[in-house]
Amino acid sequence: MYLKYLDEKLPVKETGTTTVGLVCKDGVVVAAEKKSTLGYLVASKESEKIFPIDDRIAMTIAGVSGDAQTLVRYMRAELKLFEVENKRKISVKGAATLLANILQSNKIFPYYVQLIVAGFDDSGPAIFSLDAIGGLEEEKKFFSTGSGSPIALGVLEDGYKPEISVEEGARLAIRAIKAAIERDIGSGGKAIDVAKITKEGISIERHEL
Amino acid sequence: MYLKYLDEKLPVKETGTTTVGLVCKDGVVVAAEKKSTLGYLVASKESEKIFPIDDRIAMTIAGVSGDAQTLVRYMRAELKLFEVENKRKISVKGAATLLANILQSNKIFPYYVQLIVAGFDDSGPAIFSLDAIGGLEEEKKFFSTGSGSPIALGVLEDGYKPEISVEEGARLAIRAIKAAIERDIGSGGKAIDVAKITKEGISIERHEL
Amino acid sequence: MYLKYLDEKLPVKETGTTTVGLVCKDGVVVAAEKKSTLGYLVASKESEKIFPIDDRIAMTIAGVSGDAQTLVRYMRAELKLFEVENKRKISVKGAATLLANILQSNKIFPYYVQLIVAGFDDSGPAIFSLDAIGGLEEEKKFFSTGSGSPIALGVLEDGYKPEISVEEGARLAIRAIKAAIERDIGSGGKAIDVAKITKEGISIERHEL
Amino acid sequence: MYLKYLDEKLPVKETGTTTVGLVCKDGVVVAAEKKSTLGYLVASKESEKIFPIDDRIAMTIAGVSGDAQTLVRYMRAELKLFEVENKRKISVKGAATLLANILQSNKIFPYYVQLIVAGFDDSGPAIFSLDAIGGLEEEKKFFSTGSGSPIALGVLEDGYKPEISVEEGARLAIRAIKAAIERDIGSGGKAIDVAKITKEGISIERHEL
Amino acid sequence: MYLKYLDEKLPVKETGTTTVGLVCKDGVVVAAEKKSTLGYLVASKESEKIFPIDDRIAMTIAGVSGDAQTLVRYMRAELKLFEVENKRKISVKGAATLLANILQSNKIFPYYVQLIVAGFDDSGPAIFSLDAIGGLEEEKKFFSTGSGSPIALGVLEDGYKPEISVEEGARLAIRAIKAAIERDIGSGGKAIDVAKITKEGISIERHEL
């Protein structure tokens, strides 16, 4: 029922979206454009789609904004709680598994999202993709979500090399998202956000188009 | 189920509506026309669509009147409670996040609304848009909701300038809503309400057509 | 049946499109952006949407490309035939009526289009809008078609003045289409085409974005 | 009706397909992979998807094999007839327009195809894309059809440069199709066919994977 | 409409069927089991599914018996006519193309069949597969049709070798069909028919199970 409303009746913002995540030798890169839509209307050209949820872990969101933002708020609270209770930071895999469990346990009225959890922990850089009901996959190279993802994947398949540095990875991520913006009507906006996550932490830069 | 009744069976008032909100250098402006409909019938030409919910925060409503008015009552009560419990006023962002949580937690039987929360707090002027299930976006320039919003957005895209004053913003808001009234059957009525929110508080004026 | 295929199955290019037409004191202006789509994919960023069909008459197209282009080819042939048979040019109203008849006579398997016929003849400047089954309306001020038309109409309602000159009209048309490109995911591309039709004939200019 | 059968009942081969076409400074390049499918089954790993229809004009096909192959047979016969009747070769644009007319005149029971017509004539290299009901677009840079086209377009958007040579174009086309094969379940097979069309004529090479 | 009756209303015999065809170094082999069904009922355990249509060309049929048998009769008559008119036998490719044209020209009310045309002509052994609307593919190695074809293809993919002899090919074909009979409820019967087509002509043998 619920999903049917989304399309047909309810005025709900969606992030058509292109997000990408790359595993690099010294960290991970995640990037996203900034457009959100409400049916055929551009609802925003300045949407946030990359959210730090811990010192060295970030999420990217695609899908229905209200659902995705709620999950970000949950995860931030859960990770803080984890740290307090366990006196240590959660691993990237731990955060992704926690999120998968939240998604799966809501599968009857699912969150309409596609997510990337990316971060850097004691095991080094790691990226996980999650679908709407908690399907979880560790990505050893790269991943992309949202309506523009097939286009971005074309660029990544063609240009990704193992042992890529975070700097090179960020440039490749921008090229992938630029191509998606050119060809996907659900992606766009005025800038691309690029987050580099290394052992130093998360730095998010805005790349004007 | 519920939404299906709305269209097909239940005699329910809806605000087809055009509302706009603009961030100005010295405050925010929100404006709305005053028509509401019941099916194809004009139910009222004097509907209120702008509601102060705190000294310097207002909401605009679009969608099903009964849902939206309930949310206004909730918010007024919650903000009073917040002030009592915390001995301070809530920020605009805090009010908007609270409203987003209410909307998201009702997503199985959602409120059929599109809302703007606008206000002035210690950080200055701020506008947030919310969709029916709590998708929340801070608007740095302007936003519009309701059936007439594409038309109003045309005027705002064309005429908005950063660092606009509240006075100029009010005039631009009126022009945007006038254009929407001309071209959207869901918008109309005898007057336009315009609220200016500055550090002095909220002042709502009626602009006769 | 046929229309159902268009949406659900057939790989068919559509011009989501924003086109506008304005009646000016010394001629008419028509303008259009240049994006065409294939589902969610941008099929082209350089689509032609303004077609001269006679010395001083042009058509703009919105909808399914294959249908609209066919109508352009028909009209060009028909207007040549008219000239040969009648030893005079057809009037703008005559051309629009002819096109309406073609559309109406195909209403069982309709052309999936929204059209503007604009031109300059002995009676001066004239603009006609046509829907998919031949609904014909003379526009005394301005008109807009396509998915971005509500946004463009916002700008035109706000900015159009009677007795506008072709030069001013062209500038207003560009502002209207720019606003639509900003807010309609079906409109875009790299440039705006603007045609000025005066008693001197048709001149089409490309306005880079 | 007919299209409904295609999906639900009739055992019909489809070329999920990725084809690309590029305009180069000294000719055009078209390329395609070689997989065809029958529902979830791989029907062939050696399908032909590039068909010369004249000395210097070729077609690529995507969609339902039976429909596309029929169009190839029509076009070959029509172009021979044209040459006999007109004592000259048809132009690339002429061939594409002829094909558009065939497609449009069958739109009630449409051919379920997506086509590229590419060639070299007195005006130089030219590429046209056609959709199922004859929507025709001259492509100034490149185009791609079929289920893998978004992925291929990613590579082409990222890697295409104006004034590319046919040799470079062929390498880029192969990279684009390779990426599509990696990520599109409808594309694959054992080799990529690449056709270079220059003023010398058409040469098709098989690039083993 | 017609196809809908087949499933739901009309009592029509179908050959669920497994047929296979293999290209061998000295000829071609086609084989088929002998069950036909009427809904869930086994209509026959002795159906013919291999039909010689010329001295050295045979067809296998899968799908609706009445449709397929009609096509066999057409082809036999057409090939005789061809021989009389042209004073020579048709090539295997010629026969297959002729059949493709018949199927394509009936695509509005299609023949519900999947066919293999296999034979030996001056160019040596050749196999063509045809789908319901005339999609035609030359098979360089092997092909299989009908509900049991995925299972048979498993055996053929695993066991086929280039330069296989007709004798070996016949044994592999029998193994493929046996596996399909074991696992496909639409395939069965009391025996497998195997046709060897070499330059000597067609010999059909019955292999009891």
Place this chain on the structure above:
Amino acid sequence: MYLKYLDEKLPVKETGTTTVGLVCKDGVVVAAEKKSTLGYLVASKESEKIFPIDDRIAMTIAGVSGDAQTLVRYMRAELKLFEVENKRKISVKGAATLLANILQSNKIFPYYVQLIVAGFDDSGPAIFSLDAIGGLEEEKKFFSTGSGSPIALGVLEDGYKPEISVEEGARLAIRAIKAAIERDIGSGGKAIDVAKITKEGISIERHEL
């Protein structure tokens, strides 16, 4: 409802998949390819589909990833609990029956999966297949799940012999999955995982393609 979402709306990863399991004289073999899909897109080429759930018991998964992974996590926890409570390892049959009960008790909102539970216990090697609502079958020879299973079953029907050794069984399993990868668009990836389960425990090897 839920299943309807899976196909039409929700972005959910599925393992089109081919998995096989064989009972051998000295153990069991399970094998799987490594592709997962998201609609027409290849979501991963490195998916895990074989999961040890105890020292000598493993599960293979096919269907919706999020559902299957959840069941793996449940089973691992349940088997640990069983061991603690009962001071002994569960039998393969016991594990399969436990899983069947979990599946059956969720049949209103079923897990969209097809599973094999394979292992070695005091009774020797054993394989059980389970469908989405807990239909449980002990397989005395071999089984296969997923979109490529008919093709794999062809190879297994043709090549399986009782009293096969684990080494031979592993080679046959690889041949079966290779054939499925060739002919099933839902199966693929860069390697085949093969698990041999004997009384020594589970060893999983990666077989590069």
Place this chain on the structure above:
Amino acid sequence: MYLKYLDEKLPVKETGTTTVGLVCKDGVVVAAEKKSTLGYLVASKESEKIFPIDDRIAMTIAGVSGDAQTLVRYMRAELKLFEVENKRKISVKGAATLLANILQSNKIFPYYVQLIVAGFDDSGPAIFSLDAIGGLEEEKKFFSTGSGSPIALGVLEDGYKPEISVEEGARLAIRAIKAAIERDIGSGGKAIDVAKITKEGISIERHEL
């Protein structure tokens, strides 16, 4: 809803099945073939379809395996409980009534089964048939369930005589199931299981085909 899933989406094993039950003068006979299906695929050739649930009572199952097997597990537990609580064995009629109550109470999400409960108690031999929602009928002569039941009933109508002995009844049951296997694509497998229930208890024999 649930039943719709079974047909269209869920990979669920079904026993197309032929089972028969005969009342004989000195006991009852039940028999079943051993094939189960998954759509068009033969999922197993060695399915169990006769289950003893007490010393002298057995059930046969047809329909969805997961549902039927669950009912067998329930019944075994319930009958043990009955014996403990009542210090006596339940009657055949009591067992059948208990099962009918379970089926009826789940009619909102029904078990997709057709069942025979057969046994010998103080009142002598007795057979009861049950449908999916608990419709219960005592069969005084014979009964048959599953897709092959019309064919089996043909043989039973023809050959059954009152006062038949268990030995003769077993031979008749085998003939009935053999005929069904020949003509029903949902029935088959490598053997027929035949259970004779007399005052001595249950003996199940396997009759190879």
